[in-house]
Amino acid sequence: PLSRYRLGWNAIMLGLFLSGxxxxxRLASVELFTSMRNLGLLDSLTGLILVYSAIRxxxxVFIFANFMRVLPxxxxxxxxxxxxxEARILFQ
Structure with a gap:
């Protein structure tokens, strides 16, 4: 939806992902550490997966949106x- 449809919030969402x-x-490392400690996810594989997923x-999303924009x-x-x-068009 970010690249195929003309919605009012497309530019805002892409801007948020770009700011991410x-x-x-390093700006969020202290807050991330305290959040992970409060959730009990320090020194666990689940915590590591969540952090790397949130970072990437x-x-x-930015790469995929631009790829979808290029397709005719x-x-x-x-x-x-x-x-x-719509779902079949997106996934196939």
Whole structure:
């Protein structure tokens, strides 16, 4: 939806994801440590997975949105004519 549809919040959401890329993790390291300690996730694999996922999601969304923007919209139109729904168009 961030790249295919013209919604009012597209630019705001992409700006938030871009700010997540631009801010270094060192700015939030103390707050991240206290949050992980309060949740009991220090020294655990689950905590490590959550931290790395949260750090990398903005970059992945930014790359994927730009990739979807480059694809021609005629592919979507052809899939709709063949009877595909929105979810099938997105994933296939």
């Amino acid at each position: 890329i631009m801010l270094p993790i 999601i903005p970059f992945a 919209s005629e592919l979507d139109e052809a899939a709709r004519m063949d009877g595909a729904g």
